Amino acid sequence: MTDIRFTFLFLAALAVTFTLRLFLSWRQMRHVAMHRAQVPAEFAHSIPLATHQHAADYTLAKTRLGIASGVLDAALILAFTLGGGLQFLWSQAARFDLGPIGTGMLFMVLVSAISALANLPLSLLSTFGIEARYGFNKITPRLFITDMLRGMLLSALLGLPLLALVLWLMQGAGALWWLWVWLAWAGFSLAMLWLYPTVIAPLFNRFQPLDDKVLEARVTGLLARTGFKSQGVYVMDGSRRTRHGNAYFTGFGAAKRIVFFDTLLSALSHEEIEAVLAHELGHFKKKHVAKRMLTTFALALGILFVLALLLASPWFYQGLGVTEQTHAMALVLFFMVLPLFTFPLTPLSSLLSRRHEYEADAFAARESGRQPLISALVKLYRDNAATLTPDPLHSAFYDSHPPAALRIAHLKGLPA
Template sequence: MDSTVVAAGIVVLLVGTEAFFTVLDVLNLRHQEATVAEERAWVVSELGIDDPEEALAYDRVKTGVGALRSWMGLVAVLGVLFSGLFADAVALVDGLGVSTLVEGIVFVAGGVLALQVWSAPFDLVETFVVEEVFGFNNQTLRLWLRDTVVGTVVSLLLTVPLAAVLLWAVESIGLWPVAGWLLAVGFVVGFTVVKPRLIDPLFNEFTPIEGGDLRAAVDDVFERAGYRTDEVYEMDASRRSSHSNAYFTGFGPAKRVVLFDTLVEGMEPEEVQSVLAHELAHWREGHIWKFVGLAAVQFAVIFALLGVIVEAPALYAAVGTPQTPYVGLAVGLLVVGPVTRLTSPLQNYFSLAYEREADAYAVEIVGGEAMAGALAQLTADNLSTPFPHPWYETFHYDHPPVPERIRRVRELDAEADAERAADERRPGAAD
């Protein structure tokens, strides 16, 4: 294949994908504005968002800044790739007089550092302008700098060894895509174990919930579910932001449920219990392992594509470099990135199913109104706009929209009440 055709194909794929998602952004903003205007009374009364226009403004600004960041990044990538700067960087590394493997390690490390430097100004704007204007930022510049430095070091410590093993496999193993797939799956499993114990504590403090009303509420939920655990933590999220959330992470001895301190402070005990029950369902239903399985399938597709791309001479001719493994992988990942974005509905389909299972379990353990209240509080606390455009939802949402979730948990609650009432009316029910 002609190198010019390959170069044009890369440009069309990257620009076309970005344009598609920008169109989705615009459609979503318009849909949110129209639907919020129609449902304003519901947004105020049910979600507790006193000023829906502020939520819409927050969504517009975040979307605009995100789109600007994405397009500027794309222009920079294409400029570097096809202006000769990428080839110059490869030539510079090639001139070090070291092995191809070491060249690749240096190239990857340089790429990680360049990405961090490029991202820093955007992160500053998002944190100290956007989040500050809308009242979410609690972070100092010193803390932001500290997080940036630590995050860069962690990225290097994770990325460089993985890249070294993968590059060695490309040079030494005939079926290197299979080895790469095994490496990626192993990393996902290992990272799931290591992250909550070693990485997360570098950025936040996690305090075990051991006493008081919150501990009693935690124990009550786990007793109803027939579980017992001490792996429930409160995280000092308020040190950086007033956003609230909760999440489940890890498996085996490393599994834990994490509640933001902002969530604990802003919710009623029953609402906190519903959040806990939802996260417990992910534990109970083995969703972490299911996500690992989905990731394994996705990685199989990615490495199959990389196996073809890395062996294509026209790819190297298109970017003006020798046929070197680390170049092929770098450009190959650029090409595969849009593929993963465009196929995100497949993964979202399963995630949505898991989230619905977790909501249903929360209703079973705590009740629908508590879960509805928790969802409303989270939406209000985070100034979220609750009515995504259907196409935007398909590509971006791994949780059902809040109105759907509230409606469904109430329906499940009503069905449970009806079943209990029917059981009580049956002959012999009082015996």
């Protein structure tokens, strides 16, 4: 392939992705606005009209912000590639004469820093604009800055050594460098699964053992019935940052933890919390977590193999507006443009995720009853201002969870 042909291919992928994102956003906004005036019949007895309209307006505001984010993403990609941004940043990093690995690391840090700064206004608008306007944000400017600085420091402490290892392997591991890099990344990912619940997450939130003895007894009984072992059940102070409620599992092996947001515990009854927990347990019992992990590892191996094929191809660099044919440049270019070519495949991962949600719902219905889960879901849709009327195409493309109406109908159709 020639560099000119690849330039046109890149621009075509960018145009298709950008247009598709705009089209889906337009459909979502139109569909939500059209159904704003009336609560769907199946939710009319549990969701007030004012709450439904609040959720619709919240969805519209987030979708508009998503459009702005899409425009910014496209502009950044063009500025970095054909606009000469990456070439300029490489020339600045090379002035310090840090050697191939040091120069590559500095170059990638500069790219990341500029990207983060460019996205900061939208992050501020989301947190202190939309989330605050619709009653969800509770984070203070001071805590926002503290979180950002902690995140940057953590990224440097964990990410820079990994990046140095990757560049070192690319430089000295021979033709199979991509396999060694994959092994290093896989090992790092598994280590993070172990470190996150015990070391990383406590840097940002407080985790306390569940002290509600009645609820603890229900949880213990559910864990015993399902044969699930964990390190403990914890309550996280999610209310420091948001009014959204959530629950999740984290870690693996002996480090597995069950975590409830304090906001979720205050919103649901004990039997509803048990049902939500049963749903999360369903993901483990159905091996969804392991399947997703294996899929991610397999895709990463394939992606690194493709990068290895492109590494020595001048048209790949020149077609994207750069002349420096280095390992660091290849990494940045590849992972910058890869989403443009894979974006049309997004519905496949969304479909798989929704199937897993249905399976987890069915598991929860068997273990804790379908009605408590239905009741919990309705409350979560209401309290999190999740739209009850998403556009079907937008939902099929993006949503990892089934739309509310379909999910509730599926639960009602399960055996009592």
